[in-house]
Amino acid sequence: MTADPVKLSVPQEAPAVSGGADYRQLPHNAEVEQALLGALLVDNRGLEKVSEYLKPAHFYNAVHGRIYDAIVKFVDRGQDASPITLKSYFEKDGDLAHVGGGQYLADLAANVISVVNVADYGRTVYDLHLRRALIALGEDVVNDAFDHNIDSAAGEQIEAAEKRLFDLATAGDYKKGFVPFKESLTNAIRHAEKAYQNEGRITGITTGLIDLDKKLGGLQNSDLVILAGRPAMGKSALATNIALSAARAYLESHGREGAVVGLFSLEMSAEQLATRILADLTSVPSDKIQRGEVKDTDFNKFVEASDMLSRLPLYIDDTPGQTIGALRARARRLQRQNKLGLIVLDYIQLVQGSGRSSDANRVQEISEITRGLKTLAKELNVPVLALSQLSRQVENRDNKRPQLSDLRESGSIEQDADVVMFVYREEYYLQKEPARALEESEEKFNQRYADWQQRLKESHNLAECIIGKQRHGPTGTVKLLFEAEFTRFSNLENYGDAPPD
Numbered sequence: 001m002t003a004d005p006v007k008l009s010v011p012q013e014a015p016a017v018s019g020g021a022d023y024r025q026l027p028h029n030a031e032v033e034q035a036l037l038g039a040l041l042v043d044n045r046g047l048e049k050v051s052e053y054l055k056p057a058h059f060y061n062a063v064h065g066r067i068y069d070a071i072v073k074f075v076d077r078g079q080d081a082s083p084i085t086l087k088s089y090f091e092k093d094g095d096l097a098h099v100g101g102g103q104y105l106a107d108l109a110a111n112v113i114s115v116v117n118v119a120d121y122g123r124t125v126y127d128l129h130l131r132r133a134l135i136a137l138g139e140d141v142v143n144d145a146f147d148h149n150i151d152s153a154a155g156e157q158i159e160a161a162e163k164r165l166f167d168l169a170t171a172g173d174y175k176k177g178f179v180p181f182k183e184s185l186t187n188a189i190r191h192a193e194k195a196y197q198n199e200g201r202i203t204g205i206t207t208g209l210i211d212l213d214k215k216l217g218g219l220q221n222s223d224l225v226i227l228a229g230r231p232a233m234g235k236s237a238l239a240t241n242i243a244l245s246a247a248r249a250y251l252e253s254h255g256r257e258g259a260v261v262g263l264f265s266l267e268m269s270a271e272q273l274a275t276r277i278l279a280d281l282t283s284v285p286s287d288k289i290q291r292g293e294v295k296d297t298d299f300n301k302f303v304e305a306s307d308m309l310s311r312l313p314l315y316i317d318d319t320p321g322q323t324i325g326a327l328r329a330r331a332r333r334l335q336r337q338n339k340l341g342l343i344v345l346d347y348i349q350l351v352q353g354s355g356r357s358s359d360a361n362r363v364q365e366i367s368e369i370t371r372g373l374k375t376l377a378k379e380l381n382v383p384v385l386a387l388s389q390l391s392r393q394v395e396n397r398d399n400k401r402p403q404l405s406d407l408r409e410s411g412s413i414e415q416d417a418d419v420v421m422f423v424y425r426e427e428y429y430l431q432k433e434p435a436r437a438l439e440e441s442e443e444k445f446n447q448r449y450a451d452w453q454q455r456l457k458e459s460h461n462l463a464e465c466i467i468g469k470q471r472h473g474p475t476g477t478v479k480l481l482f483e484a485e486f487t488r489f490s491n492l493e494n495y496g497d498a499p500p501d
Contacts, residue, residue: 071086207242223377243342250341277309331343425462
């Protein structure tokens with residue numbers, strides 16, 4: 001049976017707010033605050049039920065907040081927090097003097113009927129705090145909107161308000177905390193059962209590439225996946241292919257293997273991405289689409305592809321120079337509105353940190369960005385596929401296959417990532433070799449040229465996806481088919497046993 005809170009004289013409270021002719025007080029409940037403090041003074045063990053999320057600032061009455069803070073400090077030091085032990089702590093407190101000083105503490109404890117409702121009292125106090133915070137946030141939004149500050153655009157104000165609102169919604173979530181191992185074990189077994197029942201043997205979001213899915217088990221929720229490569233290797237094309245495959249799988253399998261995809265393209269415009277995707281689906285070279293060198297029959301393909309693409313849950317944001325804070329705000333918004341399941345970012349080095357200093361250390365800024373991406377993946381419980389450039393030191397080696405140390409600002413990227421993959425195309429480098437070989441003798445040149453032709457033939461339209469790091473699976477190399485004219489990566493088994501002449 002729930003006991004009603006007692007009524008005591010209350011120390012001076014915060015002023016009320018007025019709105020025009022109406023006079024309204026901020027939401028609060030002094031009796032509940034008193035009942036909570038009294039219960040805690042009687043039984044300090046009740047603090048375990050509320051201390052994780054309830055803070056002194058959450059009390060409407062500042063004096064109550066200080067009493068709660070004192071209780072927490074005493075208990076943390078292993079001391080008993082009771083009216084007697086706290087009396088000397090507050091005996092010279094002027095704010096308590098007008099209600100009896102230390103006697104007010106004794107009255108709080110004496111009027112407690114039951115201590116079993118501590119959790120309910122704590123949630124009520126916190127809920128009322130949230131309501132007051134919402135009112136303050138609303139007032140700030142209105143005041144900022146009225147203030148015509150040239151350095152604060154309306155869009156930036158919206159993003160700042162969204163961030164504050166989301167932080168308010170997630171901070172102090174008393175539902176979070178320790179999870180019984182039994183529950184975690186049950187979830188792990190369900191995860192394995194899903195993989196067993198799935199024909200593709202994947203538990204995450206499909207990449208659309210069979211061998212890569214086998215290695216990764218799909219893109220896993222809360223993972224930060226880094227896809228890196230040198231320019232012209234095709235990393236943007238591969239990321240776009242993965243995003244398209246995930247969105248198609250969501251549409252075709254009713255969400256079982258795919259996902260609603262949010263693609264942040266900081267390098268290419270949405271129109272350029274659309275052209276690439278159109279070339280992939282219609283097998284019409286993207287450069288010809290851009291120049292208008294298409295046949296009449298190609299437009300039938302465009303119409304058919306457009307009909308399918310228009311239904312895909314694929315959302316593109318091509319705003320350049322975004323900050324990590326803006327990315328988080330927009331991803332949160334998309335998840336609220338459309339159940340976002342996969343984030344793709346092209347690419348990390350084009351994201352701005354939150355530092356306002358122009359001479360900020362870029363390595364530290366990249367560290368902030370990768371930590372923010374990993375936090376976003378865990379917060380929204382979705383995989384984040386982020387592209388990254390590789391340093392030029394790759395070009396100085398004979399073997400140009402990338403490795404973890406080639407990542408720009410590799411310390412933070414490698415540390416924060418759950419999976420690191422590299423795109424490598426040997427054909428790209430082989431095409432440059434004849435020019436370097438012209439200075440050699442004719443006999444040696446002929447031999448090298450024959451070897452070069454053979455290697456070029458074997459590597460034609462082939463790409464490697466090198467998994468250099470994976471927290472929950474093996475590393476290794478997956479070979480893929482890459483058709484540059486269509487900016488398309490696909491499964492190698494569709495290519496045949498040998499590349500064409």
